[in-house]
Amino acid sequence: MSVLADDLIDLAATRKSRGYWGNVGRRLLRDPVSMICAAILLLIALAAVFAPYLGLADPYLGSMIRRLRPIGTAGYPLGTDELGRDMLTRLVHGGRLSLLIGLLPVVFAFFIGTTLGIIAGYLGGVVNQLIMRTVDVFYAFPSVLLAIAISGALGGGLLNSLLSLTIVFIPPIVRVAESVTTGVRSLDFVDAARASGAGALTIMRVHILGNVLGPIFVYATSLISVCMILAAGLSFLGLGTKPPEPEWGLMLNTLRTAIYVNPWVAALPGVMIFTVSICFNLLSDGMRSAMDVRN
Amino acid sequence: MTPIIAIRDLTVCFTGERNVNALNGVDISLAEGEVLGLIGESGSGKSVTLKALLRLLPPRRTRMTGSIHVAGRDVMALDEAALEDYRGGLVSMIFQEPMLALDPVYTIGDQIAEAVVRHRGVSWADGRKRALEMLEGVRIRSAKRRLEAYPHEMSGGMRQRAMIALALSCGPKVLLADEPTTALDATVQIQILLLLRELQREMGMAVIFVTHDIGVAVEISDRIAVMYAGRIVETGSLRDVVKNPSHPYTRGLLHSTIHGARRGERLDAIPGAPPRLDRLPPGCPFAPRCALADTSCVQGDIAPVFVTPQHSARCLKLGNPAHARAGAA
Numbered sequence: 070m071s072v073l074a075d076d077l078i079d080l081a082a083t084r085k086s087r088g089y090w091g092n093v094g095r096r097l098l099r100d101p102v103s104m105i106c107a108a109i110l111l112l113i114a115l116a117a118v119f120a121p122y123l124g125l126a127d128p129y130l131g132s133m134i135r136r137l138r139p140i141g142t143a144g145y146p147l148g149t150d151e152l153g154r155d156m157l158t159r160l161v162h163g164g165r166l167s168l169l170i171g172l173l174p175v176v177f178a179f180f181i182g183t184t185l186g187i188i189a190g191y192l193g194g195v196v197n198q199l200i201m202r203t204v205d206v207f208y209a210f211p212s213v214l215l216a217i218a219i220s221g222a223l224g225g226g227l228l229n230s231l232l233s234l235t236i237v238f239i240p241p242i243v244r245v246a247e248s249v250t251t252g253v254r255s256l257d258f259v260d261a262a263r264a265s266g267a268g269a270l271t272i273m274r275v276h277i278l279g280n281v282l283g284p285i286f287v288y289a290t291s292l293i294s295v296c297m298i299l300a301a302g303l304s305f306l307g308l309g310t311k312p313p314e315p316e317w318g319l320m321l322n323t324l325r326t327a328i329y330v331n332p333w334v335a336a337l338p339g340v341m342i343f344t345v346s347i348c349f350n351l352l353s354d355g356m357r358s359a360m361d362v363r364n
Numbered sequence: 365m366t367p368i369i370a371i372r373d374l375t376v377c378f379t380g381e382r383n384v385n386a387l388n389g390v391d392i393s394l395a396e397g398e399v400l401g402l403i404g405e406s407g408s409g410k411s412v413t414l415k416a417l418l419r420l421l422p423p424r425r426t427r428m429t430g431s432i433h434v435a436g437r438d439v440m441a442l443d444e445a446a447l448e449d450y451r452g453g454l455v456s457m458i459f460q461e462p463m464l465a466l467d468p469v470y471t472i473g474d475q476i477a478e479a480v481v482r483h484r485g486v487s488w489a490d491g492r493k494r495a496l497e498m499l500e501g502v503r504i505r506s507a508k509r510r511l512e513a514y515p516h517e518m519s520g521g522m523r524q525r526a527m528i529a530l531a532l533s534c535g536p537k538v539l540l541a542d543e544p545t546t547a548l549d550a551t552v553q554i555q556i557l558l559l560l561r562e563l564q565r566e567m568g569m570a571v572i573f574v575t576h577d578i579g580v581a582v583e584i585s586d587r588i589a590v591m592y593a594g595r596i597v598e599t600g601s602l603r604d605v606v607k608n609p610s611h612p613y614t615r616g617l618l619h620s621t622i623h624g625a626r627r628g629e630r631l632d633a634i635p636g637a638p639p640r641l642d643r644l645p646p647g648c649p650f651a652p653r654c655a656l657a658d659t660s661c662v663q664g665d666i667a668p669v670f671v672t673p674q675h676s677a678r679c680l681k682l683g684n685p686a687h688a689r690a691g692a693a
Contacts, residue, residue: 257464266452
């Protein structure tokens with residue numbers, strides 16, 4: 070009779086056997102908020118990537134007589150900036166740099182931070198102390214200040230701001246990776262893997278990584294919005310991208326003189342930063358709950 | 365015949381804020397193809413013995429003395445690389461809770477294949493082939509589809525079968541089973557026990573089967589060792605120990621099982637609690653709970669006293685008439 074039971078379970082399993090990530094994806098698809106956010110992000114990203122082919126005006130072409138036109142002006146659907154450049158073009162083109170410096174540092178920090186965190190969490194002892202205390206040093210500074218300090222020391226420019234933001238985001242990711250790793254390390258399946266002869270490297274690479282990647286990934290996506298804002302802040306302070314390059318933070322900076330003349334246009338880059346960061350945040354929330362399938 | 369497992373005077377002490385003497389001189393000798401049931405209550409050192417055998421205990425916080433030889437190899441002297449070959453290759457282990465002991469993010473097939481590839485150095489495809497063989501070997505139905513299943517998609521009994529398949533995939537000579545049936549319900553329990561017995565005979569493995577359930581131990585063991593406070597207090601053949609329990613603790617254990625008790629009758633329980641392992645009393649650790657204990661019991665270690673050449677108990681009161689009466693009661 071238990072054979073029959075096994076068969077029934079068998080049937081049920083084959084019907085839904087899609088794997089862990091398959092289930093996460095399915096649940097994410099059913100969450101309207103996440104899907105809307107993903108759609109908005111996809112739209113902005115696609116627009117940014119294909120900006121040169123969208124038939125928009127030249128983002129660098131200014132006009133002294135058509136400065137600070139309001140939203141809705143004929144030919145300039147989103148108005149013009151303080152140098153008479155088309156805002157729509159500049160916002161779309163600005164997305165290229167803004168998304169790049171919002172994403173890349175988090176991606177780099179994700180790889181480096183996860184590696185360090187897993188090593189610290191799994192090996193423990195002296196190695197853990199060494200890595201975690203070094204990380205603590207960076208924690209002594211507020212992240213904004215740290216980014217500004219490193220950028221300031223290295224000098225302005227895109228590469229340097231990428232580097233400084235990467236350094237800023239490594240410590241929090243190491244922290245999260247270390248704490249989830251210590252949680253997973255003491256579980257039975259790690260002991261079971263050791264009992265079946267897996268070495269430290271195999272366990273970290275296969276068993277630990279497979280089980281901690283989810284939470285770290287979710288945490289990292291929530292950092293993207295912070296990173297975008299920090300990057301915008303760096304540009305705003307003149308430490309990131311340089312004019313006339315279109316970038317949302319920098320645009321916010323140069324347009325701030327126009328805040329009394331044409332506040333709606335001046336606020337547009339801020340709206341973009343806000344939209345993208347809140348979408349990333351909501352998406353990461355959605356992913357967090359979608360990943361709870363196992364429990 | 366030389367025993368496949370020879371443990372001599374093994375002590376394990378966990379150091380730290382307080383030193384916990386988890387094992388205090390354990391001797392185990394096991395012949396090839398023999399099944400030893402290791403019984404005792406929680407904290408008596410059963411699992412620690414198994415983990416010590418695999419050298420799985422954290423080296424920084426553990427002090428081990430004594431000797432462990434498995435198939436002629438000095439386990440205490442193995443380096444990290446040799447240990448990796450040894451674990452899973454020569455000796456492997458199955459755990460109490462298969463849901464926790466299987467990695468939740470990989471399929472069963474991949475987990476078995478990974479172990480086979482590591483130990484046998486075969487290709488991934490051959491590893492998968494072996495995984496299929498093993499799943500069929502542990503009588504999992506439609507094994508082919510099961511290869512692609514994740515642990516959470518299987519029932520408890522099937523997970524434990526998969527765990528056994530994983531442990532046996534590299535043809536170990538010794539299997540350590542750490543309460544493999546405790547987390548399962550009664551009907552599945554007996555199926556797993558029968559399966560283990562069958563596989564043990566088929567493959568001629570030596571098995572150390574840890575359990576706190578005497579009924580389970582009786583079902584599978586050739587020999588029994590009873591542990592208390594990090595010592596083996598009584599050891600002998602299954603028949604000897606069950607028919608003629610010689611240590612008061614063993615008798616207490618046998619009396620305290622519910623099997624055969626009549627309704628309305630009070631169940632016998634052993635009074636008191638096991639001693640704290642960081643402050644072991646001198647002499648017999650069971651003395652504070654023992655009805656027969658007197659001052660001689662708490663002076664110095666008690667050596668095994670042989671009832672028959674194969675049956676021994678660490679008790680001074682073995683020849684005592686009061687002991688015999690208590691035994692008959």
